[in-house]
Amino acid sequence: MTEPALALTDVDFSWPGRGGFSLSCPSFEMARGESVLLLGASGSGKSTLLSLVCGIVAADRGRVDVDGTDIGSLSAGARDRFRAERIGVIFQQFNLLPYARVADNILLPLRFAPERRRRAADASHEAARLCAALGLPEGVLTLPSGRLSVGQQQRVAVARALIGSPPLIVADEPTSALDANTQDTFLSLLFDQAGRAGSSLLMVSHDERLGHRFDRVIRLEDIVTTERTAA
Amino acid sequence: MILRLAIGSLWARALTVGMTVLAISLSVALFLGVEKVRAGARASFADTISGTDLIVGARSGSVQLLLYSVFRIGNATNNVTWESYQDIAARPEVDWIVPISLGDSHRQFRVMGTTQGFFEHYKYRGGRPLQIPDGHGLEDLYDAVIGADVAATLGYAVGDPIVVAHGLASFTEHADQPFRVAGIIAKTGTPVDRTVIISMEAIEAIHVDWQSGARVPGQTTPVDVIRQMDLTPTAITAALVGVKSRLQIFGLQRWINEYPEEPLLAILPGVALGELWQIVGVAETALIGVSAMVVVTALLGMMAMIFSSLNERRREMAIWRAMGARPATILGLLVLEAALMAALGAALGIALLYLGLAVAQPWVDAAFGIWLPIQPPTAREAWVLVGVIGAAALASLLPALRAYRLSLADGMMVRI
Numbered sequence: 231m232t233e234p235a236l237a238l239t240d241v242d243f244s245w246p247g248r249g250g251f252s253l254s255c256p257s258f259e260m261a262r263g264e265s266v267l268l269l270g271a272s273g274s275g276k277s278t279l280l281s282l283v284c285g286i287v288a289a290d291r292g293r294v295d296v297d298g299t300d301i302g303s304l305s306a307g308a309r310d311r312f313r314a315e316r317i318g319v320i321f322q323q324f325n326l327l328p329y330a331r332v333a334d335n336i337l338l339p340l341r342f343a344p345e346r347r348r349r350a351a352d353a354s355h356e357a358a359r360l361c362a363a364l365g366l367p368e369g370v371l372t373l374p375s376g377r378l379s380v381g382q383q384q385r386v387a388v389a390r391a392l393i394g395s396p397p398l399i400v401a402d403e404p405t406s407a408l409d410a411n412t413q414d415t416f417l418s419l420l421f422d423q424a425g426r427a428g429s430s431l432l433m434v435s436h437d438e439r440l441g442h443r444f445d446r447v448i449r450l451e452d453i454v455t456t457e458r459t460a461a
Numbered sequence: 462m463i464l465r466l467a468i469g470s471l472w473a474r475a476l477t478v479g480m481t482v483l484a485i486s487l488s489v490a491l492f493l494g495v496e497k498v499r500a501g502a503r504a505s506f507a508d509t510i511s512g513t514d515l516i517v518g519a520r521s522g523s524v525q526l527l528l529y530s531v532f533r534i535g536n537a538t539n540n541v542t543w544e545s546y547q548d549i550a551a552r553p554e555v556d557w558i559v560p561i562s563l564g565d566s567h568r569q570f571r572v573m574g575t576t577q578g579f580f581e582h583y584k585y586r587g588g589r590p591l592q593i594p595d596g597h598g599l600e601d602l603y604d605a606v607i608g609a610d611v612a613a614t615l616g617y618a619v620g621d622p623i624v625v626a627h628g629l630a631s632f633t634e635h636a637d638q639p640f641r642v643a644g645i646i647a648k649t650g651t652p653v654d655r656t657v658i659i660s661m662e663a664i665e666a667i668h669v670d671w672q673s674g675a676r677v678p679g680q681t682t683p684v685d686v687i688r689q690m691d692l693t694p695t696a697i698t699a700a701l702v703g704v705k706s707r708l709q710i711f712g713l714q715r716w717i718n719e720y721p722e723e724p725l726l727a728i729l730p731g732v733a734l735g736e737l738w739q740i741v742g743v744a745e746t747a748l749i750g751v752s753a754m755v756v757v758t759a760l761l762g763m764m765a766m767i768f769s770s771l772n773e774r775r776r777e778m779a780i781w782r783a784m785g786a787r788p789a790t791i792l793g794l795l796v797l798e799a800a801l802m803a804a805l806g807a808a809l810g811i812a813l814l815y816l817g818l819a820v821a822q823p824w825v826d827a828a829f830g831i832w833l834p835i836q837p838p839t840a841r842e843a844w845v846l847v848g849v850i851g852a853a854a855l856a857s858l859l860p861a862l863r864a865y866r867l868s869l870a871d872g873m874m875v876r877i
Binding site: 284310311313321324325326327330331334342343376 | 465
């Protein structure tokens, strides 16, 4: 039996001193290579959940296993390294360092992840391949990221998340800044490349219409309970 | 790659970073400039007199003797008799000796009686002789050679008449015996610039009709009679002495200090200058303090600039964190940026300094007689630059620590 790409078990977490927002997730699992859409409105705890999955914060109780490793047992520094090695992250927008060239942006996570760099083999060649596969114009690698359109920037973010084929891709509403047409192309490209890399895809969105592309669609409130005690 | 990104990040904020770098560079240039001027002033001060091995005068303090014999500040308490002078001149160690007689003035400038030997032996700034581009030295009894400042202030040219006043700030003039400007000494940056030089004999001549500091009533000896008189001085104020071998300086100094006929004092000009500089040097410490505060101010400005940039950079920090950068990496990035800004500022400051030196050097020399040498940075200056960069890195730690805490709290999710 292969280990799940992501598994949360009996997780309890509350932000220290921040309006007493707490979240618990009794059980959630994602198989390797699976794509899951988490539906949730803002304030439903998705940011907290993603922070837990990415190891930015550690659960107070329970386990968060990513690719077979309980990241709660790692030190903060080791979690940062683990995130660089195993997880590709795509934000809603403003994904890139605007002053850095596209190539530097794509290669940045490899800077903190030696194993992933080895997996990527010839990293700059791989970056060029991903850019081409994602339909980015030739020569884009040497451009400053700030000059790209929003749609192009999101694709570069995908290339950055996918380089070195991390087992888990976490995407936080990556399409919300795109118009309907571009959304569709963007998602097709994302799915193609994630499938090719064998990465699981965990995407958070409030847009139910995207659901048909995913293996599973889950409402956030079905797997987590949140509580906000007045501070 | 981190370095390239740090440079890219700075470049993207070229305006604010540029202003900060400019502030740092100006402060660095000012600090090093003050250092240069200080060193130049000190060197010029120490170079006021060179080539003279001993200064001899009546017994008083060594600083006092230096002040009145070289800087023409204050007055001698006593004179040295002509006999003592001749005894010293007769010593086998003595290579040359030049007498100095002070006490009279012309307008605000001191008059100094001496011999032609003064022009041969008085050296300044590492052995430079006095030069008289205009006119000639002391030839006639009533020749006066004036310093550059005297000529410039009073508008004198060669051939102009000069009347010497008795004493300092006095209204009694030696009007019966006018002098003629025979030569004007090129600017030296020493007290010579502010001196009217006449011969020892002339000092005697103008005092022929004087006794105990007052004119003998009704007595006026005609000039042609005076010219025939024996004008050997009876006393001098001080003497500059050169010895044949430097090894003999201390022996001669002891001999003069123990001279039995009269209480005398012989000083080494360099030593006395050092003592004097210790008194004057308090001002230089204040200058350094002020310019150091300017550097501190520039670094504080940089700190404020980093602080204010933190908020708009939270998104950027979140990207770094999401890519797997540890909070410590973000702290390091900010410190690196600060060090880069300081290094750029320091380099620019050095460039400004040398540009300023190149422009100001001739002017400062002409106006103040301070020679600012243009040399590669000294080890001390290099340490100052390293210190500025280090201090910048240190100052940036405060905002960087705040960024560290922010990035810990924000993680990858910034709610702006």
